[in-house]
Amino acid sequence: MNRTYPKGRNFDNNSFGSTETMLEKEEKDCCHGCTRKCVCITALVLFMLIIIAVAIALATVFALPARTPESRLCTTADNLTGYLCDDRITCLLPSQVCNSANDCGNGEDEAASLCSNLPDSLPGNLFFRCGNPSIWIYSNFKCNGINNCGDCSDESAALASCPSCGSGWWNCNPVLFQYCNCVPRSLCQNGAQDCSDWSDEYVCIK
Ligand SMILES: [Ca+2]
Ligand SMILES: [Ca+2]
Ligand SMILES: [Ca+2]
CATH class of the missing domain: 4.10.400.10 (Low-density Lipoprotein Receptor)
Incomplete structure (x- = not known):
């Protein structure tokens, strides 16, 4: 018995016997492309976020030490040795350090590490030990004409190198x-x- 096929209809040998239509195949291809594109965008966004996070981390790591001056040594308006605040501009008189008043913007002049064991916790240029070593004064009271030590050792040429x-x-x-x-x-x-x-x-x- 001879079989005849409807005229005018093309049969795709590859899809013959499959229920997948051409339309479904096109949609499937389209979704594949879309998925790949979405994955690429997600990866790009993640990459950018990682770059931003690394940049913030680096900025934080390198910014923190930069806030603390390498040296606290500075010269006051009266030409005395002073204490430099974190802003690298404000130069305090030695007697403004550990005086229970926040004279630096961040209060670093009252930090426990600086004031916990006076005068030894202070930088050496901020204090002077009198002739009696148990007595000390802030260095801006040395050679100021006033007997701050009580024995005038802070005004002497020998001990304090006063002019x-x-x-x-x-x-x-x-x-x-x-x-x-x-x-x-x-x-x-x-x-x-x-x-x-x-x-x-x-x-x-x-
Ligand atoms: Ca202070
Ligand atoms: Ca007089
Ligand atoms: Ca004095």
Whole structure:
């Protein structure tokens, strides 16, 4: 018995016997392409996120040490050795460090590591040990004309390397305990004895 096939209809030998139509095949191919594209986009986004995370981590790691100056040494407006804050601009007087007031923006001048064992926890340039080593003063009180140590060791040339009396001072043996080797010229000819030899009243000229 001879079989006849409908005319005008093409049969695909590859799909013959399969229930998958051409349309379904095209849709399947399209989805494959889409899936591959989606995977690529996801991978790209993940890659970008990793790059951003690494950049943030590196910035954090390298930024933290940069906030702490390598050296805290600085010069104050009065030409004294001072303490440099984290902002690298503010230069504190030594006596502003560990004085229970936050003078640096971040309060680093009151850090426990700096103030827990005074004066040894301070940088050496911020304090001075008096003739009696159990007594110390902030270094900005050294050579300031005032007897801060109590034994005038902070005003001596031998221990504190202090220069002789400056132009605003008169060299004599003061009668007042608060001075050591000189008295302020403002005390000259003020009608009161400030030097043991009265030179502040009879020799010194304001
Ligand atoms: Ca302070
Ligand atoms: Ca002094
Ligand atoms: Ca006087």
